Amino acid sequence: MSDGTFRLLAGIAVPESALIDQAIAYARRACEPYLFNHVVRSWLFAARLGQVQDIEHDAEVVAVGTLLHDITLNDRFDGPRRFEVEGADLARDFARKGGLDERRAQLIWDSVALNSTPSIGLYKQAEVALCTAGVCLDVGGLQYGLLPAQEMASILAEYPRLGLKQRMTQCFCHIAKTRPETTYDNFLRDFGERFVPRYQAQSAVDFVMNAPFDD
Known part of the structure; x- marks a missing residue:
């Protein structure tokens, strides 16, 4: 302390x-x-x-x-x-x-x-x-x-800052490209959608619609 x-x-x-x-x-x-x-x-x-x-x-x-x-x-x-x-x-x-x-x-x-x-x-x-x-x-x-x-x-x-905006964007896009499943509910999704070709993450809509209930 x-x-x-x-x-x-x-x-x-x-x-x-x-x-x-x-x-x-x-x-x-x-x-x-x-x-x-x-x-x-x-x-x-x-x-x-x-x-x-x-x-x-x-x-x-x-x-x-x-x-x-x-x-x-x-x-x-x-x-x-x-x-x-x-x-x-x-x-x-x-x-x-x-x-x-x-x-x-x-x-x-x-x-x-x-x-x-x-x-x-x-x-x-x-x-x-x-x-x-x-x-x-x-x-x-x-x-x-x-x-x-x-x-x-x-x-x-x-x-x-040493190029913070560009360097962070590279890291965000790396994660969106290699681990898209970790980006569906956070800000990295925005970088994936803007900068990563063929990026696709899970959607919260899918979780709701695919829930194992009859309604």
């Missing part, structure tokens, strides 16, 4: 703890440079959104959940479940091994599993909502105007 000490990253005050250091190292190993920069920016954005809106939260949980939210997003992903769920399991195991109790470990699981589902994640506990908000700010610009322009420039200078 953080002992209450803070450090500055790109001019942003964030908590310091051994577990956060381990999460940073884990993310650096698991993620390509553009993706590592993305998860760190997402953490910094989440931290600042919590600060400027005076949202009470467990800053260590937000840090770990945000730093590890994309550890399975890569061109090697091979399922079998959607990448967020696979990543959430890994992040929860990491949290448990790091000494977090089950409640905090489960918040990290939810943060990772729901990071790309803002229609749910933004309405969960503060830690999950802030993780979701930080990710959504970096990917889609959600709440961009809440942070001062100077802070935004400092974060982007320290952790540049």
